Amino acid sequence: MDKTQDTIDLLKEYNQHHIINLLSKIEEKEKEELIEQISNIDFDQIMELYDNTKKEIEIKENKIESTSYLDKEKLTKEQKEEFDMLGETAIRKGEYAVVTMAGGQGTRLGHTGPKGTFKLDVYGKGKYLFEILAENLKEANQKYETIIPWYIMTSKENNEETVNFLEKNNYFGYSQKDIIIFTQSELPLVDTEGKLLINKEMKIKEASDGNGGTYSSLRASGSLADMKERGIKWIFIGGVDNVLLKMADVTLLGMAIKKGVQIASKSVVKANPHEKVGVFCKMNNHPKVIEYAELPEKMAEETDINGELKYGESHIMCNLYTIDAIEKVSKEALMYHSAFKKNSYIDENGREIIPEEPNSYKFESFIFDAFEFFDDIAILRGKREDDFAPVKNKEGVDSPKTAKELYEKYWERQKRGT
Numbered sequence: 001m002d003k004t005q006d007t008i009d010l011l012k013e014y015n016q017h018h019i020i021n022l023l024s025k026i027e028e029k030e031k032e033e034l035i036e037q038i039s040n041i042d043f044d045q046i047m048e049l050y051d052n053t054k055k056e057i058e059i060k061e062n063k064i065e066s067t068s069y070l071d072k073e074k075l076t077k078e079q080k081e082e083f084d085m086l087g088e089t090a091i092r093k094g095e096y097a098v099v100t101m102a103g104g105q106g107t108r109l110g111h112t113g114p115k116g117t118f119k120l121d122v123y124g125k126g127k128y129l130f131e132i133l134a135e136n137l138k139e140a141n142q143k144y145e146t147i148i149p150w151y152i153m154t155s156k157e158n159n160e161e162t163v164n165f166l167e168k169n170n171y172f173g174y175s176q177k178d179i180i181i182f183t184q185s186e187l188p189l190v191d192t193e194g195k196l197l198i199n200k201e202m203k204i205k206e207a208s209d210g211n212g213g214t215y216s217s218l219r220a221s222g223s224l225a226d227m228k229e230r231g232i233k234w235i236f237i238g239g240v241d242n243v244l245l246k247m248a249d250v251t252l253l254g255m256a257i258k259k260g261v262q263i264a265s266k267s268v269v270k271a272n273p274h275e276k277v278g279v280f281c282k283m284n285n286h287p288k289v290i291e292y293a294e295l296p297e298k299m300a301e302e303t304d305i306n307g308e309l310k311y312g313e314s315h316i317m318c319n320l321y322t323i324d325a326i327e328k329v330s331k332e333a334l335m336y337h338s339a340f341k342k343n344s345y346i347d348e349n350g351r352e353i354i355p356e357e358p359n360s361y362k363f364e365s366f367i368f369d370a371f372e373f374f375d376d377i378a379i380l381r382g383k384r385e386d387d388f389a390p391v392k393n394k395e396g397v398d399s400p401k402t403a404k405e406l407y408e409k410y411w412e413r414q415k416r417g418t
């Protein structure tokens, strides 16, 4: 069988003539590698995902209701003490692990390099995002006299750079045997005409398949098995870019233990009805996060009898699971969403094109799409100024400037004990 001819036939079938053209121009070794890569791509899946980018999202058929939560500020003294004691005991017993999702591309921030290697300009000297997270965990380790295993998820694209960076910085003083780095899976990127992009290595350009890939990647990488061996019962999964993230919140953990739920999450109340964040709700009786673009305007503005937004609990990538919950969702296929992003590529003349406007779709599954596999979720409302300072955009809202301000103010308050 002629592998090259088969590949050409396949590419014709899926309207990828620019890659046929490329195959005729590159050297034998590159050609073999490209053919190998193509043989591992599920073109039906990619073309279906591309077709879906043109369809409108329908949520009208579904029954959407608001969801309940506990406000950390309004817990009684006894409630708070009980939660904290339960959470602290589990951490002290070595039953708690943390996962940091660091496989994103960080396109909006525009930092060259993995997002965790971005240095936030705090206190003159600055701190890397990974450093801030390491400090947060080390503080918990000291307080609870344990070492919390820290799993860091990278992408194929940024793994090497992340590992080198952490090594060079001596893992910011974290015990190396308790840092486990694993890599998530990828999917090809497609342009607005459904054509796959080519990268500088003359391969099809792929990118991580969204933070929903965390669950299956934990399993595939052996990290889930490692957790079981260590006797882990609770797993916290957080993002890399919230400089006020509390990676070991005993109140959240204790609340989940007390309520006997499989999943729990920290929220903060929406800054305004139209803030661009996903919010918690119940859809067809299951927990769900609706993205801002998918929430009808009327619902976004709806208030309850206390005058609070009915759909006001924002999802801030601060999620907690039992190990059984991770085991379960690691075997489920989550739906994919498409994100229209700026991605550089090599054009038909071999030139690198760095677009100024979004030019291609990245297909991603979202971490919160796993919630609907459960009957219930326990939500703890935190405080924005204590819990949420994301570094997303280069400028404006959720930028290094706003995160720096929130971070410095938070630590000033801590020092003053207020």
Ligand code: UTP
Pocket (backbone or CB within 6 Å): 101, 102, 103, 104, 105, 106, 107, 108, 109, 115, 153, 184, 208, 209, 210, 211, 238, 239, 240, 241, 317, 364, 392
């Ligand atoms: P975002 O969705 O905000 O993406 O990720 P991002 O990569 O940081 O930024 P943009 O959208 O390209 O500008 C939220 C969290 O999920 C992780 C990110 O690293 C971040 O911690 N993530 C995202 C992954 O680990 N893998 C992915 O495929 C996507």
